[in-house]
Amino acid sequence: MNNENQIVDALRKRGNKVTPQRLVTIEVLMTLGQQHFSVEELFQGVKQRNPEVGMSTIYRTVQILEEMGLITKRNFDDGFARYELCELDEKHWHHHLICVKCGKVIEMQDDFLEALEKEIEEKKDFIIINHELKVYGYCSDCYGITKGE
Amino acid sequence: MNNENQIVDALRKRGNKVTPQRLVTIEVLMTLGQQHFSVEELFQGVKQRNPEVGMSTIYRTVQILEEMGLITKRNFDDGFARYELCELDEKHWHHHLICVKCGKVIEMQDDFLEALEKEIEEKKDFIIINHELKVYGYCSDCYGITKGE
DNA sequence: TTAGGTGCAAAAGCTTTGCAATGCT
């Protein structure tokens, strides 16, 4: 479970300083939950609580949080990097169904891939630390609309 | 099978014109084969054969080829979009093992995911048209090196 | 002929960086 205090401690342990800017950033991070946020969106949230904070600070903080393994970069081809909070405790990844019509991203919890992973590690001599599955298609809202196309 | 003539025909059928620039671009595309090429790399290849061609022409041609479904955009987080030739005939996707140490990308042919796809289509009410699996980890060259880290 | 294509240079957008001032620890 990632709460603010844990993150703050981890920052100090890394030799990073805990500034008001970072505190606010972490706060907003928590409110964003499991969403796929862009740096811009994070920045907007932070600015609401403290208009003084600069964009580059957010970028730098995001970099640190990524190095710490607290957030992961995702790419949904919408022009900017997106991140999401990692679930540190469980090695339980989720996948994304991406609607090519409306762009909606549906999350899917399913560890179907464990068998595949084992096979890869054996056959390919590759040590797996993470994986990412994106499935493109039409969501239920868009399927009907598109049908006659 | 995608040969140059097929692509040329498809271009004309779409109402696009077949210019020398596009011919060279397609030529180079063939030599790049199944590699994951960036627009810059494609541009370099084209420039060797015809130094007059401008970068924006390559970008525009790549856009058209993508719309035509002949190439697909991939993202390996190295700063720019990468593309690869599609295999039109077979619905036979391949996946990527990405080494987080040296950046090497290993391709993997395996249609393990068909069962998963069926389940998604049923459970999630989602019509799948494509998928993309990226597996991050250490390749055989880097595993030993990293071991003692 | 004429609609689409081309090259160049400029613009766009996201992201990074240099630097002087600031502030955790």
Add this chain to the structure above:
DNA sequence: AGCATTGCAAAGCTTTTGCACCTAA
């Protein structure tokens, strides 16, 4: 005090666009 951090502005990157000129069909 010492060194990481900050905010700003400028720079860096890839990618897109405007425009006048060209060219395939």
